[in-house]
Amino acid sequence: MSVKVLVCGDIGGNFKTIFDRVDKVNQSKAGPFDILLCVGSFFERFQQQTQGHGHHHHHQQQQHQQQEEIDIKDFLKDRKLSLPTYFIINSMNEIKYLEKYGVSVEDGGQICDNLFYLGRRGILEYKGATIAYLSGHATFPVKDSYDENQPLAITKQDISTLIQDKSKFKSIDILLSNQWPRGILNGVTDPIVNSMKNPYQKGYDSIKEIVVGLAPAYHFSKDLHYFQRLPYKNTNSGESSSSLTRFLSLSSVYNDKNEKYLFAMNYQPSKETNVQDATEFPFTTTTTIKRQKTDGDESRQRYGDNNNNSGESYQKGKNKRSHNHLNETKECWFCLSSKNLESHLIVNIGSECYLAMPKGGIVNDHTLIIYIEHKPSFVSLSDDERKDAYKYLDALRKYYKQNGDTVPIVFERNVKVQVNDKDFTHGHLQVVPVPSKLSQQDIIDGFQKLATEKGFTFEHAKNQQEFLTAVQNDQDYFMVILPDNSIIYLVLDQKLLAAKKLAQEEKEKEIKEGEGEEEEGDKDTKTKQQQDKVMPIFEMQFGRHAIVDLLEIPERLNWKKCILDQEQETKQTEQFREAFQPFYDEGGDNDNDNGTTATNE
Known part of the structure; x- marks a missing residue:
């Protein structure tokens, strides 16, 4: 049994670009495919937080393009999605679209023909493949349970429930998240590591806890740049020696550097894995959320x-x-x-x-x-x-x-x-x-x-x-x-300040020596005036x-x-x-x- 899967990064409302591309790939020799999965922003346009200064022209082009085709139902009036498409959402701003289409943020649902929002978190079984998913973001502080004021904040209950739900299935084939697990770059020698300031602490510990608990065969996330990690062994997760996870991070649909935003695979859950090129388990196994600690600086x-x-x-x-x-x-x-x-x-x-x-x-x-x-x-x-x-x-x-x-x-x-x-x-x-x-x-x-x-x-x-x-x-x-x-x-100027401070200390000394000569009624007033004169430089x-x-x-x-x-x-x-x-x-x-x-x- 196999399932042919396409996975996409941030769409950001660029529906024509992505679905034209999907149609083309689906009709190529690599196709046809069974399903399209989407991580990151689906409806919401990227927000350019600018003061109107100092931005490159390509940012202006990006803004212009993203102002097209934001209503998915209007877009699909004259065309049909060629693949069943399942997506998670990225931020609070996207909730209004779900409400517009009458779909539950928590439970997910169908938007229109062949288009489905997965929900806040859960596991979908599709043609024999198990797909775990997690909308929203890890935030601080990590709340114990769902908060209606922060409906997309990942909670401790989300983490424990998702991990517990794994027991209903033989294994997890695919995990979708909007953020990286902290420590995912440990053991990686890819050039991307040299281009980042502190790559070994990129990510979130709450996402790490989910990844460690689920041990998926594939974990898809998103970032500005495309990145594919060597598979790592899941032996520290209590899995068999042949259990591997492959982590891939996809770029956004619209990017000016032709970064890869669409990944295609013919996934065969029962296929034997080759551990020869795999790295060791990259994560620390200490309890997360309550106390975060990885190698390097502890300050975060x-x-x-x-x-x-x-x-x-x-x-x-x-x-x-x-x-x-x-x-x-x-x-x-x-x-x-x-x-x-x-x-x-x-x-x-x-x-x-x-x-x-x-x-x-x-x-x-x-x-x-x-x-x-x-x-x-x-x-x-x-x-x-x-x-x-x-x-x-x-x-x-x-x-x-x-x-x-x-x-x-x-x-x-x-x-x-x-x-x-x-x-x-x-x-x-x-x-x-x-x-x-x-x-x-x-x-x-x-x-x-x-x-x-x-x-x-x-x-x-x-x-x-x-x-x-x-x-x-x-x-x-x-x-x-x-x-x-x-x-x-x-x-x-510290030298000047030091000289002035020394002079003021001399004045303070004179004040203290002269205080005893004053009548009590005059002392408070004069002392206040003198203190005003000798405030720190x-x-x-x-x-x-x-x-x-x-x-x-x-x-x-x-x-x-x-x-x-x-x-x-x-x-x-x-x-x-x-x-x-x-x-x-x-x-x-x-x-x-x-x-x-x-x-x-």
């Missing part, structure tokens, strides 16, 4: 995020880390492996950054874009890390606009913090929504007013590249990303200070007085996550190149 594995950057190139670059780095990350407030991390504040984890709520936020929906690697600043990031930060920023812009008519002010204070010779500077961007009625000049003037009081003058960079050229990797600075993506910044809360002045909310200056209890923080984070997630999903996958261009030219 706890929460099932995607592609990790080990920071190797950074270590070899301009700012080498000390041998105490591991201890630093374990003690750092922001490192994901840290014992001090307050994980209930995490909103979402991306490929290079994660989004969190601050403690004692200035206003509602104040957020932090935090670099996953323990790096000190925006300037020290790689291009991919900056791109991921801007993906969050673009999603926040849209969220703020629709939820309160606000715009984000983004600031970063990069001044080294060392304790016992350990570097505790973990860079992050503070993102604060302010009323859109505030003009950009109002924002600039507000920051400059405070800077003038401290003896500084802001420089203005018209775009990110100009800022990165002006500020060196080892320089301390303060920057503000304005609503139009231009940047104002201060470069802080560049105060820790400069950005916060400027914004509370701008918004005229001085009571929010001290973050410690704005802290909520943990129950309130958890509720606040969950509510924001549910409201924000659709805006983030619109940006597409972290590891494709359709995200924001992080320049404003």
Whole structure:
């Protein structure tokens, strides 16, 4: 018995392209085929999250093409699908299409003749082949069970049910998912490994748990580029020595590099497998979801995020880390492996950054874009890390606009913090929504007013590249990303600051010596005046200070007085996550190149 299968990557609404291609392949010498399976986005067009700047012409062409033929029923009025077509969906944005066609998100169903949505998760038996499928995405935190507010979030119940359902069948022939399992590239020497920053930690641990539990003969997923792995042995999954899994990741239907998006095979479930060229089992077998741990940097594995950057190139670059780095990350407030991390504040984890709520936020929906690697600043990031930060920023812009008519002010204070010779500077961007009625000049003037009081003058960079050229990797600075993506910044001269600090310490000493001569009634007033004169040369809360002045909310200056209890923080984070997630999903996958261009030219 054999079944001839076609598998396709992201369609993204490009129905004519894919079905014309399928018809041609089906009529070729390789055909006819029995079934077409689709992973990734089926209905939804790829979203170009742009500011209208810095994109190549082919992106514009892609947008133009994707605006054609989005209604599958209209498209099929004058043609019939040549193969039974089964698909999963990728994001929340595609649910509206299922609702339009009266098909259940959970259980799946028929859209029209020869077209079927599989459902959230399950196993389909087709002509003797067993096909396991999983719509949606792994998210953080992994919920125990289905949440109607996040209907496509993969849950612990989904994982356990899918693995348990395997017992109803002899084996699983094909698995369809939208994401890679973490560790899939372990043992791979393909050139793709050399082109990726940290390939051995690409993927999600919850997908890995499913793959390990199901041990499918074929696992199909999707990505920007086509990739086919050597088969690996499933001996660590409790399978027989001849059990192999072949992993393939398909590109999108529309791509300008002719990447492979359609895979054809004549699958014979009973055929003997050749283990000669197979690699060893690539995955760690420790329990996932509760505690993530793979080889390399531990700073991301706890929460099932995607592609990790080990920071190797950074270590070899301009700012080498000390041998105490591991201890630093374990003690750092922001490192994901840290014992001090307050994980209930995490909103979402991306490929290079994660989004969190601050403690004692200035206003509602104040957020932090935090670099996953323990790096000190925006300037020290790689291009991919900056791109991921801007993906969050673009999603926040849209969220703020629709939820309160606000715009984000983004600031970063990069001044080294060392304790016992350990570097505790973990860079992050503070993102604060302010009323859109505030003009950009109002924002600039507000920051400059405070800077003038401290003896500084802001420089203005018209775009990110100009800022990165002006500020060196080892320089301390303060920057503000304005609503139009231009940047104002201060470069802080440490030698000058040190000299001023020494002079101020002398003043403080004089103040303390003179305090005893004052009457009690005058002491408090004079001490306050003197303290104002001897504030740190560049105060820790400069950005916060400027914004509370701008918004005229001085009571929010001290973050410690704005802290909520943990129950309130958890509720606040969950509510924001549910409201924000659709805006983030619109940006597409972290590891494709359709995200924001992080320049404003």
